Structure formats: C-alpha cells, structure tokens
Amino acid sequence: MKKWKVMLIDDEIMVIEDLMDIIDWEANGFTIVAKTTSSREGLSLYKKYEPDIIFIDINMPVINGLELTKKITKLSNNKNIQIFILTAYSDFNYAKEAIGLGVCDYLLKHEISHDSLLDNLKKAANNLEKNDVINSVISKDVISCLIKGKQLSSELENYYRVLVKYKVSLLLFDIKDDMEIEDNNILDQISKDDRNSLKIKQSLIITDRNRKIICIIRKKVNSNSKIQECLYLIALKIGRYINKNKYTYSMVLFRKSCQLGELKDNARYVKDCMEYLFYLAENKIIWDFEVPKKELICKERLEGISQKLVQVLESKVIDDVDIFFSNLHHDLIRYYGSNNMFHIIETLTKTIEKYAVDHNIDPDKYINNYNEKETMFIKINDVTEYYKKTYKRIIKDVLEQKLYSKKVYEAILYIHDNYKKPLTVDKVAKYLDISGVYLSLLLKKELNKTFTTILTEYRITMALKMMDEGNYKIYEISEAVGYKTSQYFSKVFKKIVGTSPLEYKK
Numbered sequence: 001m002k003k004w005k006v007m008l009i010d011d012e013i014m015v016i017e018d019l020m021d022i023i024d025w026e027a028n029g030f031t032i033v034a035k036t037t038s039s040r041e042g043l044s045l046y047k048k049y050e051p052d053i054i055f056i057d058i059n060m061p062v063i064n065g066l067e068l069t070k071k072i073t074k075l076s077n078n079k080n081i082q083i084f085i086l087t088a089y090s091d092f093n094y095a096k097e098a099i100g101l102g103v104c105d106y107l108l109k110h111e112i113s114h115d116s117l118l119d120n121l122k123k124a125a126n127n128l129e130k131n132d133v134i135n136s137v138i139s140k141d142v143i144s145c146l147i148k149g150k151q152l153s154s155e156l157e158n159y160y161r162v163l164v165k166y167k168v169s170l171l172l173f174d175i176k177d178d179m180e181i182e183d184n185n186i187l188d189q190i191s192k193d194d195r196n197s198l199k200i201k202q203s204l205i206i207t208d209r210n211r212k213i214i215c216i217i218r219k220k221v222n223s224n225s226k227i228q229e230c231l232y233l234i235a236l237k238i239g240r241y242i243n244k245n246k247y248t249y250s251m252v253l254f255r256k257s258c259q260l261g262e263l264k265d266n267a268r269y270v271k272d273c274m275e276y277l278f279y280l281a282e283n284k285i286i287w288d289f290e291v292p293k294k295e296l297i298c299k300e301r302l303e304g305i306s307q308k309l310v311q312v313l314e315s316k317v318i319d320d321v322d323i324f325f326s327n328l329h330h331d332l333i334r335y336y337g338s339n340n341m342f343h344i345i346e347t348l349t350k351t352i353e354k355y356a357v358d359h360n361i362d363p364d365k366y367i368n369n370y371n372e373k374e375t376m377f378i379k380i381n382d383v384t385e386y387y388k389k390t391y392k393r394i395i396k397d398v399l400e401q402k403l404y405s406k407k408v409y410e411a412i413l414y415i416h417d418n419y420k421k422p423l424t425v426d427k428v429a430k431y432l433d434i435s436g437v438y439l440s441l442l443l444k445k446e447l448n449k450t451f452t453t454i455l456t457e458y459r460i461t462m463a464l465k466m467m468d469e470g471n472y473k474i475y476e477i478s479e480a481v482g483y484k485t486s487q488y489f490s491k492v493f494k495k496i497v498g499t500s501p502l503e504y505k506k
Helices: 013-022 039-049 065-075 089-099 114-147 154-163 183-187 192-198 224-244 267-279 299-315 318-335 338-358 380-403 406-418 425-432 436-447 451-469 474-480 486-497 501-505
Strands: 004-009 030-036 053-057 082-087 105-108 167-174 200-208 211-218 250-253 284-287
Touching (some): 013 114, 105 114, 114 211, 183 211, 224 284, 436 451, 474 501
Parallel strands (some): 053 082, 250 284
Antiparallel strands (some): 167 250, 200 211
C-alpha cells in the first residue's frame, strides 16, 4: 500500500507532539517525513521531502500560515497537495480565507480527535488517489503525443509545463497478441527501493500495437551508472514476471535519460528502436546503443533476393531452402523497419506467385494478400519460418506433380481444397471432365488407394491438425472436416489413428 508523506508545521511543539501521538500514522498508511516549529524551515523541508499532506498553523511568526500556504502552492508547480490549516477560535474568520487558497480544510486544534483526524486524512488520501489517476492519464497522453510526434492540446500543453522539469527513462518491449497481463501488474515489478533509488515520480505504460513503452518519470539522479544499474534490474524483474506467466519478451533500454522536452526531438530514434524489437531474439535485453543504424533496402538488393530464391526453387533441394532463409534472417537485421519489411514480404510473395503460375499451380494455395502479411507477424522469425514452410511446400507439390499424371494431381488438389464438402468420385471426375470409373482406375494405379481412402485420410489429417492447434469440441472438428455426425467421425478416426478423438485430445 502506498504511504502518503505528511509534514507538520506549528510554532508550538506540543501541538506537533499531540498530532504525532493521536493516531498510529504508519498503520493507517501515512508517514511523517518532516516536522518543524519554523515556517521558514517549513519551506526548506517542503523542497527536500515534497510531502503530499501538510498541516500548517495559521498564526505563525515571520511567515504566517496563509503566506506559507501561498509559497508552498507556488513551489509545488501545480502538484496536488492536501493542506490542512490548524486554527484556534480567535483565528476562525482568518481561517475561512484559507479555503479560498484551495486548502483541503481548516481544523480547530482543541476539537481534533482520533476519529476526526483519521476522517480528514482519509478524505485527503482519496483526493490524492483520484488526482494520481488523472495525472497518470494526462502524463500518458502527453508522452504518447511527444513520442508519436503529435501536437499537444492546450490542456496537455499546460500539464507538459509541469512535467518538463523531470527526466524520462524508457524501456521498450514487445508483446504477443494474446498476452493477458495487466499493465499495472507489470509496473508492480518496480519496487519501492527502485522508486527511491531513481527518485521516481510516476511510471506508466504506453501501448503501440504489439509494443509497449514503459516511461519512468523521475527527478534528476547524479549517477548515470546508478540509473543504468537500476533500469537493468527493473528490466530483469519485468522479464522474469512475463516468463513466469508463460510469455516471452524482447526489450530495449535507453541508457541516457532525457528531459521531457527532448522526447519530441528523439521521437524518430525511439520509433527506430521500437521497430528493431521485431528483429530481436526472444527473452533478450539490449541497450539502445546496441541497435544498429537502420538502412533502407534498395531495389537491387530485393532483385538479388528474388533471383536467389528462384535458383533455390529450381534446384528443388529442401535443404537449400533452410540455408537460404537462415542467411536471409541474419542479413535482414540491418534492414529493420515497417517500410523495409513490406518490400521484403512483397518480394518473397511475388517470387512464389510467379513460380506457382509458371508451374500451372494456383498461387492462392500458398499466398494471400501480402498487404495483410505484416500484421500477422510478431517477430522476424515468424516471417522467415512462414516463408520457409511455404517455399518447401511448393517445391514438394511441384515434385509430386511430376510423380503423378496431370489428372491425378488435379484430383488430389481438388480433394484438398474441397474436403469439407460432400465429395464423391463422380463429382471430382466431373470437375476433371473424365468418368468416375476412369478416375478410380487412375488413383488405384498411381497411388494404390481408392478415392474414399484418399479423402478419408486427408480429412483425418486435417482433424489431427485442428486438435493439435486449438481447443475444439469433437462435433466442431467433425463438421469442419466434412462429417455429418460426430459418432461416425469418431468411428473413422479410431480406425485410422488407433484411438478415439477424446483419448487423443487427452
């Protein structure tokens, strides 16, 4: 639980001691960070401790309570402070004036009791908590605009002036689309010791697609090495927490903190570092200076990739595909960024499309619209693995195409594309413009299987794939692979696989 910092200012030491003794401050979520009988010293102590709640005697020598309230309010730079004015009966009208200065309340000294003091403190704590939430949202909006290069509204501009004196430390990390971890749980990994060491005012998370930016807003800390050490320890704790929840991460830490005013000028650099997360290995933490300078991929380089791919396809050696994409993976790291990735995906897609058309194969079997591809990939590994499998698949299909006659190959493709529908050998034969009897003879001759066996085996193969990849009900799987009843599907499944669908799922 957060403890609110309290300061007591009264020229009578007995009043201060009574306030300290009347309740158990720590047990109720408050800690007295400073106390003084001098209004002048009160100003110095405010600068040092920046308390959240202040009790001020209205009738003080040198600087009276109202003047002290004005000075502290000015020093606070619009920070929300809960000030209670302590007064005697003779000061009652004077105290009313204090309300106009925005103080939380005025308290008659001789009427302060255990319960009344606690009630007032709880009211102050509620105000502070509400203000923290509001400030967190506004801070997030300000920093989000600065990082994304957007114009600040007049309201945000006012709050920006309050924040501008602080330093900002950034931790960038990527997330999986299905990651179900609340931002607050991630921020909870920043301990009280971390907050004290870095003099943290506020920590918040900004989400940009599948990337998150942890912004640590803090006061100036003299030792850069201390800052870096603390940030790295925070990153490790957040990483362990993400792993504990069965997810992975990649993280970039900013070695140098910047003034909030510098964040807008550094927005491009922050964006580059965010884009590099796409290329960073899982569960790896690096500093921003380790991010290589981004290069733009040129037309000649893209043509070179395409030409090499054609050579690999024509060789029809599966191992060559592995070697090519392993080399491509390392080569692409310097071409990070969404624009580069679009052109690379476009090249990989168009090369396979042309190869498919040249070999009389429908390219849609392998590639969908490449404009949508970038959004389905979380990591560069996803890109290389996806296309590696796709290129291996088309090589395998081209080789199979040569093993079988054209009609048998077309029959297999038709079954693969329509296995969910009610299929008969005559229906497929009609599509191929031959008789059902002739197609049955061809299938038996070249595959040594009947049409029903080929269709059934493929349906069960797709059913197994669904079981391995998702949490589907048996009836959902049976319908998806072309069976009218789950009972018949289960009977066929057990005959081929050797176990029932329910037992297989377990």
